[in-house]
Amino acid sequence: MWKVTTGQTLGHYGWDEEFVVYNSLSGDTHLLESFAMEILFLLQQRGPLSAAAVLDALGPLGDTGNDQPDIAELSVVLDQLQSLVLIDRV
Numbered sequence: 001m002w003k004v005t006t007g008q009t010l011g012h013y014g015w016d017e018e019f020v021v022y023n024s025l026s027g028d029t030h031l032l033e034s035f036a037m038e039i040l041f042l043l044q045q046r047g048p049l050s051a052a053a054v055l056d057a058l059g060p061l062g063d064t065g066n067d068q069p070d071i072a073e074l075s076v077v078l079d080q081l082q083s084l085v086l087i088d089r090v
Contacts, residue, residue, distance in 0.1 A: 001090040003048040008086060010040060012067055023086060030084055035069065036077050041085060048090045051075060 004010065011022035019029045019037040032040075042057055043049060049057070051074055058069065081087045 001048045002042045002043055002054070002082075004040065004090050005085055005088050010044060010086070012037065021086065023084065026085055028084070030086070036081060039074075039077060039081065043087060051078060054078075069079050075077050 004024060007025055008036055009022075009024040011024060012019050014034075014037065017034045019032045019034065021037070021040070022028075023030065038058060039054060042054060046057065051071060055069065055071060055074055078087065082089065
């Protein structure tokens with residue numbers, strides 16, 4: 001299970017396929033791709049979710065609607081977001 005780090009406000013600004021995210025807990029700013037931001041938005045809105053539930057909720061991504069991320073790709077992004085102290089494992 002994953003959740004947005006408690007107390008995190010996720011200040012952000014996006015353009016094209018990129019987002020700048022301000023980590024209100026560390027004071028750091030990060031450049032994220034849209035896939036990572038979709039995950040953050042989902043966890044912020046729905047609360048703790050398993051990796052499988054995140055995949056189900058995201059559904060197909062991309063302009064064609066055929067680009068379904070797999071669990072390995074998702075796991076890499078979840079680990080990266082955790083290393084940035086934007087999400088926590090529950």
